[in-house]
Amino acid sequence: MFCKSNEELDTLVNDARKVASLGKVADYIPELGKANGNDLSIAIHYPDGNCISAGDVERKITLQSVSKVISLALVLMDRGYQYVFDRVGMEPTGDPFNSIARLERANVAKPLNPMINAGALVVTHMIKGNNVEERFQRLLNFIHDIADNRKIGYSTNVAQSEFETAYLNRSLGYFLKQHGLINEDIEQLLGLYTRQCAIEMNCLDLARIGLVLAMDGVDPSSGKVIIPVDVARICKTFMVTCGMYDASGEFAIKIGIPAKSGVSGGIMGAVPGKFGIGIFGPALDEKGNSIAGIKLLELLSKKYRLSMF
Numbered sequence: 001m002f003c004k005s006n007e008e009l010d011t012l013v014n015d016a017r018k019v020a021s022l023g024k025v026a027d028y029i030p031e032l033g034k035a036n037g038n039d040l041s042i043a044i045h046y047p048d049g050n051c052i053s054a055g056d057v058e059r060k061i062t063l064q065s066v067s068k069v070i071s072l073a074l075v076l077m078d079r080g081y082q083y084v085f086d087r088v089g090m091e092p093t094g095d096p097f098n099s100i101a102r103l104e105r106a107n108v109a110k111p112l113n114p115m116i117n118a119g120a121l122v123v124t125h126m127i128k129g130n131n132v133e134e135r136f137q138r139l140l141n142f143i144h145d146i147a148d149n150r151k152i153g154y155s156t157n158v159a160q161s162e163f164e165t166a167y168l169n170r171s172l173g174y175f176l177k178q179h180g181l182i183n184e185d186i187e188q189l190l191g192l193y194t195r196q197c198a199i200e201m202n203c204l205d206l207a208r209i210g211l212v213l214a215m216d217g218v219d220p221s222s223g224k225v226i227i228p229v230d231v232a233r234i235c236k237t238f239m240v241t242c243g244m245y246d247a248s249g250e251f252a253i254k255i256g257i258p259a260k261s262g263v264s265g266g267i268m269g270a271v272p273g274k275f276g277i278g279i280f281g282p283a284l285d286e287k288g289n290s291i292a293g294i295k296l297l298e299l300l301s302k303k304y305r306l307s308m309f
């Protein structure tokens, strides 16, 4: 896809990059620790097919938690509202993304929302298919449709690296299995979940996914409904309330755009009715969100009055 580099965006990227040195690249997944903390890039995708960018937008990144929005959309389409929300809640936690604390405190060990790791594991568990391979392929095909790119695959290195070190997610998985929210083999589920998180694309693809959500699930180039409007609405609502974990409130006030972050430094944003955003900036703040990416969105939102509130 053709994307024009844009001077105004370049200036904003250079300003935002100044805070990258205050952040740190995630290294609890060893492969992610190899990223360059100074990188920062952005692509903006409009419904008329135009695209503007700044930085190395062709660089591939893994989705990590950004994938949680897409797996949620798929299981809502697979299983319906009632089934999904009987098993995962709708409330923000105010806790870090990998926290186990609330599961034990609640009456029913139901994860509070699908964006935290506990909730995302339950969501991935719900992806339909006859075996793990089929479930993964269904998710990947769905991503191909939304991003309009059939070349998107996953990084075996990142998947393997996370699988070998996912001690916290293992704990969450076994806890949830004990409480009946998951009834498959946890190692198998982790294999699927870590592959999901390792799905790899560039900022242009990320912006294309944001665009489809911004357009209520419709692919603007073909007019085809890829995600039913109600499912797209639910996804965007979770992006606002839980997309930045325990920084979602501040993000809503300062930026006001439905967005989802991942520990690889990716952020996918959907400006309702207007455009999709894909950002990559691997240096993270203490909450696990791209520090320069958030700064960039703040500058962008102020300059172009993008807040939906």
Ligand code: DON
Residues within 6 Å of the ligand: 063, 064, 065, 066, 097, 098, 117, 162, 169, 197, 261, 262, 263, 264, 287, 288, 289
């Ligand atoms: O499960 C994990 O810990 C990672 N695969 C994804 C976490 C993540 O991206 C949190 N986001 N900021």
